[in-house]
Amino acid sequence: MDFFEVIGLEQAVQRLQQKFPAADIKTEQVPLMDGQYRFLAEDIIAAAYVPDFDRSTVDGYAVYAADTFGAGEGLPSLLQAAGAVKMGQPADIRLQRGQAVAVPTGGMLPEGDNRVVKVEYSEQFDENTIAVYRPVSPGENMVARGDDLRQGEKILAKGTRITAQHIAMLAACGVEQVRVYCPVRFAVISTGDEIVAGGQALQLGQIRDINRPGLSAMIAQRGGQVAYQAIVKDDREALLAAMTEGLQQADVLLTSGGSSVGERDYTYQLMQELCHGDVFIKGIAVKPGKPTIAGKAGDKLILGLPGHPAAALIVFRALMGAVLKQWGMVVQETVIPASIAVNLPSAPGKTTFQMVRLEQNEDGFAAVPVFGKSGMIHLLGQSDGYIIMQAHQEGLEQGQQVLVHML
Helix, strand or coil, X not given: CCCCXXXXXXXXXXXXXXXXXXXXXXXXXXXXXXXXXXXXXXXXXXXXXXXCCCEECCCEEEXXXXXXCCCCCCCCEEEEEEXXXXXXXXXXXXXXXXXXXXXXXXXXXXXXXXXXXXXXXXXXXXXXXXXXXXXXXXXXXXXXXXXXXXCCXXXXXCCCECCHHHHHHHHHCCCCEEEEEXXXXXXXXXXXXXXXXXXXXXXXXXXXXXXXXXXXXXXXXXXXXXXXXXXXXXXXXXXXXXHHHHHHHCCEEEEECCCCCCCCCCHHHHHXXXXXXXXXXXXECEECCCCCEEEEECCEXXXXXXXXXHHHHHHHHHHHHHHHHXXXXXXXXXXXXXXXXXXXXXXXXXXXXXXXXXXXXXXXXXXXXXXXXXXXXXXXXXXXXXXXXXXXXXXXXXXXXEEEEEC
């Protein structure tokens, strides 16, 4: 058996990106509010200036800056009151030298060499006279037309994942519809005689399915959709039927477990069959996660993940994250700098993913390693994220700076 022709993580990512340079993912036009957490399928260009008029950022008076130079408490500038602009109404007044026009916060400024003096630095002496007690500089307390966004400017790039702040910005630009990618469809299969679905009573020797719910949640985090899911016993025909169905319903087929060298681990055999021999990853030099396999069935990816829960999630994130990025769908990961709390050895020649929890200290955060034997669930429950030690590293010394990739 040619299984476990182990390659490095970087080489595995390169092979995936070469095999799947682009996906023929459909797009659809949806209302702006339905676009949240979806990925833009095209650049969005500003159709107009934002704001589309000069506006005040304070309550006060629009004036010519030169009319206020030298103004002070003892000798204010006296200006002619020339009316007021109402909120939400066009300014139908043209400001002249020696005049002051009352404007509200956010109100349109009248034509003229506008600057705005705050109301607290001014006083209305009578119906016709405004006293200004402080000079204003050119451009003070105002936003000019197009200061926020200029017509023709790119607002958001293709591939951006739309968030609440993006929706607010697009609404300000008058965008009502957005073209987004249809979610990448995943099939998720957990394998093993010992695996049972949540809600079922456990018999001795059985464990509940962890990877299928965990991977499904991670898929949702990344804007994907689980189109098919199953738990399959260690039965070749049953697994073949499930994998075949998964390929029919999804763009990417994920399996977990059944990718090691046990005599009843059929995943590798069936991947060879379904991919007509095009299995291009047969083990990765990572810890945990060595028994990871990948193949191409037609235009679809089959990714065989380890049964170890933490390994399955981390390897999925590392490999699928690279594929989705190449497909134009980038999820911003949260990475927090910290200092390692203890001396930590690495696995020579392997990229090591070490689960850690974060503890705050006076210098920021300390990353405390969380250890456990293979498959132990507390690794996930007690961890905030993981650090990556490269294959060439010999380990980390206490206090050394690291980056914690948050789960």
